[in-house]
Amino acid sequence: SQKIEQNSEALNIQEGKTATLTCNYTNYSPAYLQWYRQDPGRGPVFLLLIRENEKEKRKERLKVTFDTTLKQSLFHITASQPADSATYLCALGNNDMRFGAGTRLTVKP
Amino acid sequence: GAVVSQHPSWVICKSGTSVKIECRSLDFQATTMFWYRQFPKQSLMLMATSNEGSKATYEQGVEKDKFLINHASLTLSTLTVTSAHPEDSSFYICSARAAAASPETQYFGPGTRLLVL
Numbered sequence: 001s002q003k004i005e006q007n008s009e010a011l012n013i014q015e016g017k018t019a020t021l022t023c024n025y026t027n028y029s030p031a032y033l034q035w036y037r038q039d040p041g042r043g044p045v046f047l048l049l050i051r052e053n054e055k056e057k058r059k060e061r062l063k064v065t066f067d068t069t070l071k072q073s074l075f076h077i078t079a080s081q082p083a084d085s086a087t088y089l090c091a092l093g094n095n096d097m098r099f100g101a102g103t104r105l106t107v108k109p
Numbered sequence: 110g111a112v113v114s115q116h117p118s119w120v121i122c123k124s125g126t127s128v129k130i131e132c133r134s135l136d137f138q139a140t141t142m143f144w145y146r147q148f149p150k151q152s153l154m155l156m157a158t159s160n161e162g163s164k165a166t167y168e169q170g171v172e173k174d175k176f177l178i179n180h181a182s183l184t185l186s187t188l189t190v191t192s193a194h195p196e197d198s199s200f201y202i203c204s205a206r207a208a209a210a211s212p213e214t215q216y217f218g219p220g221t222r223l224l225v226l
Contacts, residue, residue, distance in 0.1 A: 009150070032213045043115075043202050043217040044153070089152065095212050096143065101152040 002028045004092060006100040014108055019077040021103045023090030026071060030092035033066055035075050038087045038102065047088075048075075080107045111137050113205050115218035122193055123226055130188045130221045132203030138183035139205035143215065144176075147200040159186050183208075193225040 007022035023033070032051045036044035050057045050066040050073070057064050063076040077084050087102040112135040122128050132142055140161050145153040157173075159165040159180035167173045177189040186205075190197055200222050204215040 004152070034213060036217075041200075041220070041222065043220045045217070049213055091153075093213055096155060096158060097213075097215065098155065099145075099152040101150070 002026070002098060004028070004090065004098055004100040006088075006090060006103045008103055009101070010104045010106070012106045012108060013080055015080060015082060017080055019080050019084070019105055019107070021075040021088050021090075021105070023073040023075070023100055024071060025092055028071075028092055028098075029068075029094075031094045032092075033064075033073050034091045034093070034097070035062075035064055035073075036089040036091060036099075038089055040087075044089055044091075077105075080105075082107045082109050111135075111205075111207070111216040113139075113203065113216045113218040115201075115203060115221050117221060118219065119222040119224075121224045121226065124194055125192055127189055127191045128193055128223060130190075130201055130203075130223075132186045132188070132205065132218055134184045134205045134207075134216070137205075137207045137216075139186075140183065140208040141206040142180055142186040143204045143206075144178060144186075144188050145202045145204070147202060147220075153202060156188075190223065193223070195225045198223055198225045 003026045005024045035047045038044045048064045061078045065074045087104045089102045090100045091097045114133045116131045144156045147153045156171045157165045157167045165178040180186040202220040204217045
């Protein structure tokens with residue numbers, strides 16, 4: 001069966017450091033992968049999309065990589081800030097999207 | 110940008126009653142809407158996909174007679190939880206995709222928290 005695993009339930013880092021979140025999947029060949037931010041009690045907010053034929057995407061302090069051989073995506077937030085504290089979800093898709101359980105990131109001042 | 114709203118944002122109901130949740134695309138026409146359910150500290154689980162004017166397609170394990178979905182217009186889809194029970198308490202989130210949009214383009218609503226007593 002398809003599985004989408006995000007490396008850890010929670011990640012704590014110090015302000016200014018780079019946060020790296022991992023998304024691994026099995027039994028799935030997605031055409032694209034997305035990363036979302038979700039704050040408590042709110043819907044997901046789209047951050048970045050990367051397609052199966054792309055290796056890396058950047059947007060401001062965010063970077064995502066996509067390795068279809070390893071079946072893994074890495075999501076990086078550089079120069080992290082307390083305002084980056086949230087749950088980050090990866091989602092894999094073809095015609096619909098399947099989500100990982102998320103990693104709760106806490107950036108401490 | 111595209112905006113999707115949900116109403117109500119939260120609802121408390123008694124066991125056995127039915128609850129209707131609305132999902133609206135405010136500034137675009139959504140030919141396809143998706144309904145997700147999210148339990149605490151868990152991922153969003155796709156419940157069903159609805160296309161305007163046709164019956165919804167439910168994911169395996171989701172009871173279509175319990176979770177009634179209507180997508181009667183290009184801007185509105187409704188999810189009715191019939192005869193709700195405490196185990197139906199969850200966070201329900203919809204998303205919408207515009208006509209001719211690529212499959213990865215979904216806009217999410219803010220979610221509806223349902224508590225069944």
